[in-house]
Amino acid sequence: MKTPLILCLAMASAFPMDAMSSEKMAQDKQCFGCHSTKPDGAAPSFQKIAQHWKGNKDAEAKLVATIRQGSNATGGPHWNKATMPDQAERPLVSEAEAKQLAKWVLSQ
Ligand code: HEC
Numbered sequence: 001m002k003t004p005l006i007l008c009l010a011m012a013s014a015f016p017m018d019a020m021s022s023e024k025m026a027q028d029k030q031c032f033g034c035h036s037t038k039p040d041g042a043a044p045s046f047q048k049i050a051q052h053w054k055g056n057k058d059a060e061a062k063l064v065a066t067i068r069q070g071s072n073a074t075g076g077p078h079w080n081k082a083t084m085p086d087q088a089e090r091p092l093v094s095e096a097e098a099k100q101l102a103k104w105v106l107s108q
Helices: 003-014 018-028 046-053 059-069 095-106
Strands: none
Touching: 018 095, 046 059, 046 095, 059 095
């Protein structure tokens, strides 16, 4: 029964750790306090956001701005009445982290 183990290893190396570590980052930064990847919580689900921005070439830049500065700073609220707070009320997200999170959100 060696084949399954080899297959697992092959798959693990074929898929970069990105997907998992981005989800972990979203957890660490408390994004899931308001967002979910499935149904809407207090905030729109990441899937809904991904669908909304699909095909928009500005999506990543816009989402990075919202992730870093909150939705008031980017002309929001964009979805409903609730706004995403700025980082005074959330763990700090660096530009690089926001980019990784935006890419991950858009891939949901
Ligand atoms: C305190 C609650 C809260 C937290 C924590 C939070 N969000 Fe949000 N987020 C919201 C709300 C509410 C909206 C919708 C705002 C709006 O309508 O403009 C939103 C909107 C967004 C959007 C969509 C922007 C758009 O214009 O479509 C993205 C992307 C996003 N959040 C990512 C994140 C990420 C990544 C984190 C973690 C770093 C995070 N959020 C943490 C409440 C939150």
